[in-house]
Amino acid sequence: MLHFFAAIARRHPLSTQVATGGVIAALGDQLMQRSLEGSKSRDLDWERTARFVAIRIAVVTPCYFGWISLLERVTLTGKKGVFAKVALDSLVWTPSFQCTFFLCMGLLEGFTIQEGCDRAAQTVPMTMPASWLFWIPLQTINFWLIPIHYRVTWVNGCSVVWTTLMSGFNEWARNTQQQAQKGIPKTAGQSQTESAIERETVPQPSCPRAAGYQSRHMHSASQ
Secondary structure, eight states, rough: HHHHHHHHHHSSSSHHHHHHHHHHHHHHHHIIIIIIIIGGGOOOHHHHHHHHHHHIIIIIIIHHEEEEHTTOOOOOHHHHHHHHHHHHHHIIIHHHHHHHHHHHHHTTTTTOOOHHHHHHHHHHHHHHHHHHHHHHHHHHHHHHHHHGGGGHHHHHHHHHHHHHHHHHHHHHHHHHHHHHTTTTTTTOOOOOOHHHHHHHSSSSOOOHHHHHHHHHHHHHHHH
């Protein structure tokens, strides 16, 4: 079976990786919904899974396939070459991928471009450290030991766990934005999420005139 997959991967590398990536995306999101979120079969959000699969096969896997090919142009060899590829993957690909992922997920869920950007700005600072902890050791193995035609497959296999985590991060961000949209008006040029964040984090200034009136009223009552 492994030899058959290897032969297909060599003959049709991009198509094989796209198909594998779609399966991984569906598996990761379903694992999050069934195991960690405790959803039963009748409560599963299949549209959510479809969004994950669509982004994986249309954006993530093709772009990462090209990215891996680009990294192979690094002229350094040995440990220096591995270090350079891991550093580039962590500092260039990871933030670019995560910002694109959360933006695209927001758009597919019906949010505006601005709200998609808000989601990325809110969520990426949390996901980046987790991503580095998870992916740097795995990518070191990838660029050190895995043959080039198996590298996207290796990443797709490891992505079962990471996709599960990203599904949870994105669902948290979506719920946060949906709650922010309920009953909180937005000003011109401001997204619902920004308005909600300001209402929660910026203290409302007290009115000096009202405070003075309250103080005089209390003084009169004491007399």
